[in-house]
Amino acid sequence: MTMKVVGQRVKRYDGMAHVTGETRFVDDVIVPGTLTVKALRSPVSKGTIKTMDTSSAEAMPGVAGVITAEDVPCNAYGLVPDQPVIADETVRFKGEVVAAVAAVDEDTALEALEKINLEIEEEECVLDPLEAMKPDAPKVRPEGNVFMYDERPFRQIILGDIEAGFKDADVVVENEYVHPSLEHAQLELQTSLAVPAASGKLTIYTVSQALYFHLGQLCGILQMEPDQIQCKSWAPKTGSSWRHNAGFSDVNYIGGTVGGGFGSKNDIHADHVTALLALKTGQPCKWRWTREEDLLYSTFRGAWFITIKDGVKKDGRIVARQMKSIRDAGGYSSLNPYVVDKHSFVATGPYFVPNVQIHGYCVYTNKPPASSMRGFGVTPSVFATELQMDKIAQELGMDPWEVRFINAYRTGDQTPTRRVLNSVALVEVMQKLAEKAGVDLPDKLKNMNSKERGWT
Amino acid sequence: MAEGQFLKATDLQEACELLAQYGGKARLLAGGTDLMVAVNQRKLFPEVLVYLGDSGLNYINAEGDNLVIGAATPFTDIMRSDRVQEETPLLAEVISHLASPAIRNVGTIGGNLANGSPAADSATALLALGASLRLRSKTGEREVAVEEFFTGPGETMLEPAELVQEIIIPRQIGGAKWAYRKLGKRKAQTLSIVSVAISCPLEGGQCQGVRIALGAVAPTPILATEAARILEGKAMDAKLIDKAAKAAAEATRPIDDVRGSAWYRRRATEALVKQLLAQISA
């Protein structure tokens, strides 16, 4: 039987709208009377707000509303709700929002920002996570600069007996790897449009990649019931009519129209501010970040400082892995604790190591909060592991392919998180890969498979 | 907010008169590829724009030993001109690496120069080619060598009421050797980290009138005169090339910025000059 979809090339459901220009991204949704939102951002990396006077901005013709921390019903959000929507007293990174304005046009909004009287007392900041871990480092947060996983300042993953593993090893290969921070640079800027209705309901046009997460968070921030907010994800316009959704129960959640996310839209950047301003002014409010704001202040992949110490047998087997990874999380948690988790879970890469000790640290610094980007911490973990495999091969004078084949997961292996793998095809994948890359593997490797270890 | 005035200059004369009339208030607008970026970023609030798009300053002519290019000629037109490709191929090559097609379609050579960027790609080509500029104001005109034109980052010797009228380039008929390389973060749509343009007329295997131009390594695009002097009148060999490349690196006064460190720029200059001279002498 031929299937309609499985095994077939399928056209994109939104492809036609993309090529004709019909697709409406959030910024393309035009509602009459929409106000332009602009934010005042902290000029310093760390400081205390001493004066915040918005009266002259508010008095300006064309300004519909100004909000500060005082206007936020519940001023903390995030996975670990520790980030204020608008900084209250303390600012923890340069670019943190301290006030926002809604005005009739961009010029007026920007002029109003200049009229806000903001005085911040600058304090000593810490930008390097290794420095931030030292006991006498300036405090990014009152409770300390290192995120606590229950009682530990790190995520610990343990398998087997690490001491015994190192004893058993012939050589120890230890290296440090640094993965710099990276920006998603998705083409669609962080954008939000919030439209209030007389009924008290609020419609938010969002670029979110995580609609339900964000809906929940927004309800928390605004202290509204979920059914008072319609968080719409826009399907492309079809024909000439919009698909309007009447109530929460028939919200169309199937795929948002996101102009590239790559993880940059897993955190709320703009929806809370537009929502607050829309509620305050009673008018639709749109906030589109500038490219500069997006590059400088939106979330990004935080830097990693990774040390891997492996105990290796002369035959190429890794028998112990000790890894310490430090994540530069920036000023707030965002998704960082989870990113460190995922990083740590896959710390041996696709390789079986019987004795493992992983410590993943999530460290705060006075930088914009880092967060998810394509793989939630897995990519830097894999980056370090694969470099380490080459270093091991070098150390042992072995073919890098062989080191990988020897250590590759086989059916029945246990991962560091003690999951037993019951369907593995890594050896076969690598064989295929070699073939495609025009690498002629030695027979020994050609004959291996994922069913058996091939060595004991 | 002030209304502002948008004035179309229908010819050179009118452009000069408008500039004289509005003095420092007026800004010239051609393709707008630099000007409008500054406007969008709110670094510039023009009160008077004098538009040169219909001013007749779009031409490429041969005049005696020179090729004369109107300042408001878009890059695409210059790059595609048969005359430019034959007589100053270095310029066509440099332009083909400049920004991207959409920018080249409207961005003009005069605008690129008048903007005074140390990284202006067209400037390195013109420096290497020994070009000069005709500057014009209501009260007169003067001709200056490209190397005198730039006075600092974003600064040129243009007076407030003066404009670049045209670019005068000696035609390289009959085989001057040349080479160009631009080092950027990517190939297209990128500012130079270092760019090197070399024009090297060879007579009987010897360098005669060699010019080595360096971009983005000093407050202005510069000529590496000492490096050129080392080569002058000599036949190139590996040792001489090394020496010239070192001298070129010496001539730089680079800065650290997001695109590259001063250290890197100096080293890259040396490497590029070496590479390009080797290419020319091969």
Added chain:
Amino acid sequence: MHSLELTVNGRSYQTTVTLKTTLLEVLRDKLFITSPKVGCNSGDCGTCSVLIDDKLVRSCITNALSTQGKEITTVEGLSKPGHLHPLQEAFHEKYGAQCGFCTPGMILAAKALLDENPKPSRKDVREALSGNLCRCAGYGKIVDSVMAAAEQMGQAKN
């Protein structure tokens, strides 16, 4: 305020602008033609690409008043109801669009190329699109799409 008259996709419009209004603002905010996107507002990304008198430009750094009396084409103007331009067809068929944000600009950059050079090499295509960023990085498929469209248009001519 200055009066501006221009033609977009065959229809003429009259509107008012200031000295610093860009063509992109005119299209999006005044005429509600939203296929040209705001990606950077500084001429770096190409999402705002349009054709002025068939020439590819970046509308975010085009002064609106310099387009007085000009003819602008956006991707909305390439198709007629029920009838796509071969480039649109090809971008759809060959998966040239992922998130779709760069797509209108890409298609116009490709159109400017094919209008001049109906039989481009892959290198020509890459060069012509070099100022248009696709952060979904679907470049291979984008080039495939343009090549397919070129072929299709060539056949249609013969």
